[in-house]
Amino acid sequence: MKLTTLCYLQRGQQYLMLHRVRKQQDDNRDKWLGVGGKFLEGESPEDCLLREVWEETGLKLEAWQFRGIVTFVSDRLPTEYMHLFTATRWSGQQRTDCPEGDLAWIDRGKLRELTLWAGDRIFLQLLEQEAPFFSLKLCYQGEQLAAASLNGKPLPLD
Numbered sequence: 001m002k003l004t005t006l007c008y009l010q011r012g013q014q015y016l017m018l019h020r021v022r023k024q025q026d027d028n029r030d031k032w033l034g035v036g037g038k039f040l041e042g043e044s045p046e047d048c049l050l051r052e053v054w055e056e057t058g059l060k061l062e063a064w065q066f067r068g069i070v071t072f073v074s075d076r077l078p079t080e081y082m083h084l085f086t087a088t089r090w091s092g093q094q095r096t097d098c099p100e101g102d103l104a105w106i107d108r109g110k111l112r113e114l115t116l117w118a119g120d121r122i123f124l125q126l127l128e129q130e131a132p133f134f135s136l137k138l139c140y141q142g143e144q145l146a147a148a149s150l151n152g153k154p155l156p157l158d
Contacts, residue, residue, distance in 0.1 A: 002078050005049045006036040007064065007085040008127065009057070013108050016094075018056065020101040027077060032106075032114040036082075045083040053087070056098050063089035068134040070123055075141050086127060118145035122155065 009016040018035050020028040037052040039045075045066065053061050064087040072080040094103065106114065111124055119138035126134055139147040148155040 002080040003039040003048075003083075004036060004080055005039070005045055005052055005083045005085060006034045006070075007049055007053055007061075007087055008034040008124075009053070009059070009061075009087045009090065011105060014105040015108060015111065016057065017104055017106045017111075017114070018098065018101050019104065022099060022101050026100075028117075030115055031120075032111075032116055033120070035100075035103075036085075045085075049083070049085050053090075054092075056095070056100055057103060058095035059090040059092045061087045061090050063087060066133070067127060068123065068131075068136060070119070071135070071137040072119070073137065073139045084123060084127075117143075118157075119148060122148060122150075126150075 016035065017032045019032050020026050021030060023029070035053055035056045036049065037056070039048045040051070043051070049064065050061055053059060064085050066083065066085055068084045070082040070084055072082065108128065112121065116124075119136070119140070122138070123136055126136070135151055137149045138145060145157060148157060
């Protein structure tokens with residue numbers, strides 16, 4: 001099992017997105033995501049969040065919100081428990097050389113045009129709707145979303 005964080009830094013109507021194109025052996029290769037990564041031993045979700053955002057963006061978060069837990073179940077990868085955050089205030093100079101890929105500020109209305117995981121579209125919509133803290137389970141067969149449930153209740157797939 002894997003523990004991770006993911007954060008969407010929000011500037012007005014834009015999110016800072018990471019196009020994962022740098023690593024060859026990357027489960028998220030060519031996808032657009034927020035920023036984050038794997039917990040280190042002894043880290044809390046907030047410790048991991050702050051470290052990963054700084055490593056990938058060069059920014060030090062000053063205001064963030066824990067939005068939910070996303071459980072990824074896959075037929076080819078270990079189960080992942082992702083701690084989802086949004087952030088609205090930070091300091092520092094944004095990196096131009098992220099080791100994971102290319103950083104870009106994207107209008108929230110254009111996110112659905114990007115190459116995203118199908119399940120990411122679900123939690124991005126929950127963020128957009130300002131949903132209260134949630135638990136989302138996403139089950140994948142390969143890269144295909146096979147099932148989803150929100151707070152223990154099945155969701156229809158489009």
